[in-house]
Amino acid sequence: MRVSRHSRQMAPCILLAAALLILPGCKGATSIKSLLDEPGRYDGKEVRIAGAVTHSIGVLGTGAYQIDDGTGKIIVITKTGAPREGARVGVEGTFRSAFTFQTETAAVVVETDRRTR
Numbered sequence: 001m002r003v004s005r006h007s008r009q010m011a012p013c014i015l016l017a018a019a020l021l022i023l024p025g026c027k028g029a030t031s032i033k034s035l036l037d038e039p040g041r042y043d044g045k046e047v048r049i050a051g052a053v054t055h056s057i058g059v060l061g062t063g064a065y066q067i068d069d070g071t072g073k074i075i076v077i078t079k080t081g082a083p084r085e086g087a088r089v090g091v092e093g094t095f096r097s098a099f100t101f102q103t104e105t106a107a108v109v110v111e112t113d114r115r116t117r
Contacts, residue, residue, distance in 0.1 A: 029090070033071035039097035039107055049074065049109060050090040058082035064108075067091065078111040088117040 029050045035042050051069030058064075063082035066075050067089065076091055083089055093109040 029069075031071040032067070032069045032074045035074060035095055035109075036072050036107060039095075042095040043097040045095055046092060046112070047095045047109060048090065048092050049076075051088070053083050053085050053087045053089060056082040056085045075106055075108045076111050077108050078114070080111070080114070083114070083116050090115040090117075 029048045030042070032049060032051070035047065035049070049067060049069060051067040054066045054068045054073065056063070056065040058078075058081050061081050062079050064075055064077050065082040065085075066073050076093065091109060091111055092113040093111040095107070095109055097107050
């Protein structure tokens with residue numbers, strides 16, 4: 001099969017466009033700083049965040065991990081297992097401004113969907 005010169009020139013552009021579409025959290029992401037600065041505005045609402053996983057813990061398919069987007073850090077609660085530390089993720093979930101675990105209270109995102117890069 002013969003590939004035209006035009007097709008070969010377009011291939012990198014198509015790959016770049018595809019990569020931009022699947023990068024986690026590129027479109028519509030809320031900054032963690034905004035969530036933490038205005039918790040009442042986002043409490044109970046679906047949000048999208050993206051960043052690097054800085055801490056991660058998982059047990060029997062559930063867990064929690066912390067994301068840093070450069071503006072702040074927030075904990076994400078998951079029922080599908082936590083990603084590895086250092087992974088870049090885009091997360092969609094419900095923001096909870098007061099989530100209590102044992103004796104600690106913190107703002108969290110309860111994950112409903114995740115994309116890892």
